[in-house]
Amino acid sequence: MTSTAALRRRSLFAVAAAPLAAPAVAQSNWPTNSIRFIGLFPPGGGTDILSRLWCIKMSEITGQQFVVENRAGSAGNIGTEVIARANPDGNTIGLASVAPLGIGPTLYSRLPFNPSRDFSYVSGLWQLPNLLVLNNDVPARSVPELIALLRANPGKYAYASSGSGTTVHISGEMFKTMAGVDMLHVPYRGAAPAHVDIQGGRVHMIFDNIPQGLALHREGKVRALAVTGAQRSPVAPEIPTMSEFLPGFEINSWGGVMGPAGMPRPIIERLNALTKQSLESDDLKRRFLENGATPWYTTPEEFASYRAANEAALAPIIRASGARVD
Incomplete structure (x- = not known):
């Protein structure tokens, strides 16, 4: 027969364990409310147009609003810092861009974020x-x-x-x-x-x-x-x-989606899967291509690796140009 003390211990264990399981369920159903998407550049530019097209499609797929908030300035560094400092609960995500994450580490003597440490990379969105x-x-x-x-x-x-x-x-x-x-x-x-x-x-x-x-x-x-x-x-x-005319001349803009470091893995995987679904939709592919962009899906790991490799590839070009911002 089970003792009263043993039953009490089991009851206490069940109460303590229950809150740990609940967030995983919520994360697998993400998003459960509207999502703030931090844009890095002013309204009306190419990356802003593409960001809004993706957010519209994500709103259609999820039934929750993906709202673009433009935080422009310093070649995307201002908005990128906003993403880095956001609560990693999945309610604030934003644009990952070549400007602050591929070019910025070499061009700027100081950045208010570390591209390798401060973000949860989710997926690429386009090459342009x-x-x-x-x-x-x-x-x-x-x-x-x-x-x-x-x-x-x-x-x-x-x-x-x-x-x-x-x-x-x-x-x-x-x-x-x-x-x-x-x-x-x-x-x-x-x-x-x-x-x-x-x-x-x-x-x-x-x-x-x-x-x-x-x-x-x-x-x-x-x-x-x-x-x-x-x-x-x-x-x-x-x-x-x-x-x-100039052999070897090649540079592309790219954009992706990321959040702050520490986003729960279930949310990253859910957002990645929804992004894949959005980029495979015929209407979004058509709209991207109409704007000169190639849809670009990656896994989170592929995206993080691409960013690091892009930074390394651009560094000697930037240094050779003499461009530098202190």
Whole structure:
């Protein structure tokens, strides 16, 4: 017969054990409320458009709202720090971007986060080349003509970026180094105001993410010369790659989803599975491709490894360009 003391011990054990099981059930049903998605760049740019498309699809799949909160500035470093400092309960996630996580560790002497330690990497979302576009009054209609023009007029022309440390900036620095030309870098707070000044002739060109630049090119407001990916873009196969004129020139923007370090593994796995489902949907694939982006699903481990490898690959290019932010 079981003693009264033994029954009491069993009862106490059951009460103590019950709260430990409950969170795992909740995590497997994530999300159970609206999710805050931290965007790193101003509204209207290429990465913002793609982030919102993904959040809309995730809202449809889960029945919970994925709300984009733009925390722009410092080439994505401000928003990335917000993600790093968030509560790791899965209610705040955000954009993992090449700018703060691939370029930033080499470009900046100090960062308010550690890319290897401070995040829970979930999955890639897209790969996206940049597009070189010019003000229509610049007298160059091809990359060779542009190189010749810049070499004949050192320091006369300026290129814009959506901020120091972005792939838009580093694309320009790579071009300067590989083409042997001298241009002034003019950073903006996002690509949208930069495009206004390019169309107005106050700055001459930009290596922007493909969606906005391609739309303006097709409207006749700017002139597109080349994409920065290894292959021509399927949305604009008529536009050559930079590597057709400068062999080895290749740089892509990429985006993914991550949360702060310490997110429970069941939530990471659940978010990864939902992300895979979203990226396999025909409508999101179509919308991504319409904006020049290739859908890019990874496992959490593949994404973390890719980020580290991308940082290592970009480091010598950034150092060779001389770009540095103290």
